[in-house]
Amino acid sequence: MAELQTNMDVDTSQMKVSDEVAIDIQSMNKWYGAFHVLRDIDLTVYRGERIVICGPSGSGKSTLIRCINALEEHQAGSITVDGTLLSSDLKNIDTIRSEVGMCFQHFNLFPHLTILENCTLAPIWVRKTPKKEAEEVAMHFLEKVKIPDQANKYPGQLSGGQQQRVAIARSLCMKPRIMLFDEPTSALDPEMIKEVLDTMIELAEEGMTMLCVTHEMGFARQVANRVIFMDAGQIVEQNEPEEFFMNPKSDRTKLFLSQILGH
């Protein structure tokens, strides 16, 4: 259980979970062709929650969080984000996407734009923010992720950790109320993982609602208020981190934890 011992300095004073519902998922199902990827997902996320989703490869973690901002369609059940029902109505989809920020495993920065342009693109075109103001906001968030001096470089000139922090800053520039992370650190070297996690911790400290698919169990234990374990398209177990790690209920969870923490 070595990974659980690493201590990060987390200031929990601002982390408050309110009763306001941020995301409400009700008996949601999704199929890829005939393959039933997500089965009867029920999940309510309150504002201010930090939820870590883990589970074996192929269990549908990515698919689940990609359904939340409509990168994937679901076929049954309902998803409500910030009171907006996710349907095929493009207006609703656009509203939800501008409220929800997303970070990908492979960063997905735009290689033909500078770091600053990456960050200002969506505010300028989607929010219609004046360019100058968008640049100020972008510089603010780039400072926050500690790379203001790289603003005029291109993504290809940055290290992986720096690119992921830019990706986080790019999402933040849209002032989202919810952040989704899909394995943001799993393409990174160990020392870069820490810098990205530090950024995410800082976000959590400010009270951001976060859904993270990650296998960083140290992060889960310190930052999350809830850990969800998925297997074969279903939510198998969810609990507070302490209970989840020390006292897993289901056999599949025990097996999974022993595999990722045991080595």
Next chain:
Amino acid sequence: MSDTHAQTVAFVRETQIPPAPPPATETGVIKWVRENLFSSWVNSILTILSIYFIVRGVIAVYPWFANGVWGTSDLATCRQILDGATGACFSVLQDRWRQMIFGIAYPDDQYWRPLLAFALLLVCVAPVLFSKLPRKLLILSALYPFLAYWLIWGGTIMIPIMVMVGFVAGYYAFTWAERASGFAAGLASFVVTASVVWFIGGLISGAMPGFIALQEVPSRDMGGFMLNMILGTICVSLSLPLGIVLALGRQSSMPIIKGICVVFIEFIRGVPLITLLFVANVVLAYFFPPGTNLDLILRVIIMITMFSAAYIAEVIRGGLAALPKGQYEAGDSLGLNYSQSMRLIILPQALKISIPGIVNVAVGLFKDTTLVSVISMFDLVGVLRGPILSSTAWTGIYWEAFGFAALLFFVVCYGISQYSQWLERQLRTDHR
């Protein structure tokens, strides 16, 4: 023991080694020659053989240039002067350059007009080609087509002005209606507004044919290299946007649009250009209402544009396919809509990847404009094969005439190629 160990391992440099020039065999010409021409036995033999053939080639061709005859008015006189020696009869260029450049019928005293149009082309295309120039200059590029039309074809300036006004009015109608009720409504109001303006404009310019007018030159009088340039410029600049639309359409999730684009691309690509040109020449007239006499040049432009647009669409589709799915998803997740993410994220990258392929098509298109000679248009090749080679004065002259044509085409195509390589270097942002 630890002392001796420290002495053998620890080391401090106390004097600076002065910089020395590298050995002579490692620098400059000698090094280059050794590394590139004589690095191995095989390489040395190939080098010597190549030098031999180059020298032989130069010896064979040199007198042809050196003895070149200028100033005669027909081939027979030229041959007489040469008196059996090897030599070129460059006088054909001197005698017939007007026809080669401007065709047989363009009025002599109006040559300044296409020349001015060409000079302006170089100026007005610059803001499009070089993004470092001030963006305001793009207005020049937008005005150019109308100006060039007026210069080359002549007539009253009211015609191009009215066409332009139609486009501008249509554009405003489009933005207004699009904001109110969507893209399709915008497109419809563009068509309606522009047509109305063009109709009224037609009446106005018909009523004042002499207003700031240049001597009118009908399309059938266009010829020579000028015709190749006109066709090449217009078709390249039209087929690129059309190709982009077709490529995006082929990727569309709407089955009807996708189907139309696939059928169009596959059909046009599956047919030789020359048959399309014959269609343009004879058949196309049937598709238009009787009485509309669509200019032959216009019909040819439509065909060549469709032909190369189909190729460009496939090249761009390759570029689109090369982009990782994550780029689309990143755009979506930021809330950009379809046209924004295409315009700002996908196309800039896809087009960058496609530059070599697009340039390939553009160069091919430019050279293919010579095919119009088979439907009896007198472009450069048409002029050479027809009026020049079949004239009594110059029949039988091939090398000089076609060599000159090749040179003209080469200059343009090489220019395009050089530009595209420069552009690729400019746009390389991924690993610098």
